[in-house]
Amino acid sequence: MTEQALKIPPAFTAKGLTKVYGEGTAAVHALRGVDLTIPTGEFVVLLGPSGSGKSTLLNILGGLDRPSAGSAHFRDRDLSAMNDADLTRYRRDHVGFVFQFYNLMPSLNARENVELVTEIARDPMKASDALALVGLDRRETHFPSEMSGGEQQRVAIARAVAKRPTVLFCDEPTGALDSTTGRAVLKVLTDVNEQLGTTVIIVTHAAATAQLADRVIHFADGAIREVVLNDTKLRAEDIEW
Numbered sequence: 525m526t527e528q529a530l531k532i533p534p535a536f537t538a539k540g541l542t543k544v545y546g547e548g549t550a551a552v553h554a555l556r557g558v559d560l561t562i563p564t565g566e567f568v569v570l571l572g573p574s575g576s577g578k579s580t581l582l583n584i585l586g587g588l589d590r591p592s593a594g595s596a597h598f599r600d601r602d603l604s605a606m607n608d609a610d611l612t613r614y615r616r617d618h619v620g621f622v623f624q625f626y627n628l629m630p631s632l633n634a635r636e637n638v639e640l641v642t643e644i645a646r647d648p649m650k651a652s653d654a655l656a657l658v659g660l661d662r663r664e665t666h667f668p669s670e671m672s673g674g675e676q677q678r679v680a681i682a683r684a685v686a687k688r689p690t691v692l693f694c695d696e697p698t699g700a701l702d703s704t705t706g707r708a709v710l711k712v713l714t715d716v717n718e719q720l721g722t723t724v725i726i727v728t729h730a731a732a733t734a735q736l737a738d739r740v741i742h743f744a745d746g747a748i749r750e751v752v753l754n755d756t757k758l759r760a761e762d763i764e765w
C-alpha cells in the first residue's frame with residue numbers, strides 16, 4: 525500500500541458489530557461482535573458459508589439495516605447512530621448496490637434504466653458514459669428482455685456507478701451467471717475499482733472471486749474467521765473459476 529493510501533481514512537471501521545434477529549428462543553445471532561477495517565479504494569471479497577452473516581454485514585455497512593450493538597463507521601460517521609433520514613442521505617450520496625437479480629425495469633431500455641438514477645443524483649455521469657464504462661455503449665436502446673443475464677447485470681452496475689458512489693456493494697453479483705459471463709461482470713467491477721477509485725465490497729459464494737481482491741474476509745458463524753491480504757491480484761480474465 526502506498527504512503528498516500530495510508531493517509532486516507534478507512535472507508536469503514538466496525539467495532540463489536542452485533543446483529544440479533546428476533547428474540548428469546550427464536551433469536552438468530554447473525555453477527556457476533558465483528559471488528560473490521562476496510563481501507564478506502566480496496567476491492568474486498570467476503571466469503572463464508574450460507575447463513576454466516578455476510579449479507580447482514582453488507583446491509584449494515586450499506587445503511588440498509590442497523591446493528592443491535594457495536595458500531596460501524598463510514599469514515600468518521602457512525603452509521604449506527606444515524607436516523608432514517610441520515611441513512612437515506614448516506615445511501616443516496618455514497619452508496620451503490622448491485623444484487624444477484626438485476627432489478628431492472630423491464631419497460632425501460634438500458635439508458636432509461638440508468639437515467640432513473642442519473643436524474644436524481646447530485647453529480648452523476650452521463651448515462652451513456654456509465655454504459656460505455658461497462659462496455660454496453662452500443663446497447664443503450666435495448667430492453668432487458670433483449671439482453672443476456674451478464675449484459676443485464678452490467679446495466680445494473682452502470683446504474684449503480686452512474687451516481688459516482690464512494691462505495692459499491694455487490695451481493696452475489698455473479699450468482700445467476702455462468703463462469704464466462706461471471707468473469708465479464710467481475711472485469712467490469714475491477715474496472716470500476718481501478719478507474720473510478722470506488723471501494724468495492726462483494727459478498728459471494730464464487731470463491732474464485734477472491735483471486736481479484738486486495739482483501740478477502742472469511743466469515744463463519746457470524747464472525748470473521750480470517751482476513752487474507754493478496755500480494756498479487758489476478759485479472760478477471762485469468763481467474764480459475
Ligand SMILES: Nc1ncnc2c1ncn2[C@@H]1O[C@H](COP(=O)(O)OP(=O)(O)OP(=O)(O)O)[C@@H](O)[C@H]1O
Pocket residue numbers: 545546552553554572573574575576577578579580581
Ligand atoms: N430479517 C431476518 N430475520 C431473521 N433472521 C434473519 C434475517 N436476515 C438474516 N437472518 C438470519 O441471519 C443469519 C445470517 O444471514 P445472512 O443473510 O447475513 O447470511 P449470509 O452469510 O449472507 O448467507 P447466504 O450466503 O446464504 O446469503 C442467517 O441465519 C439468517 O437466517
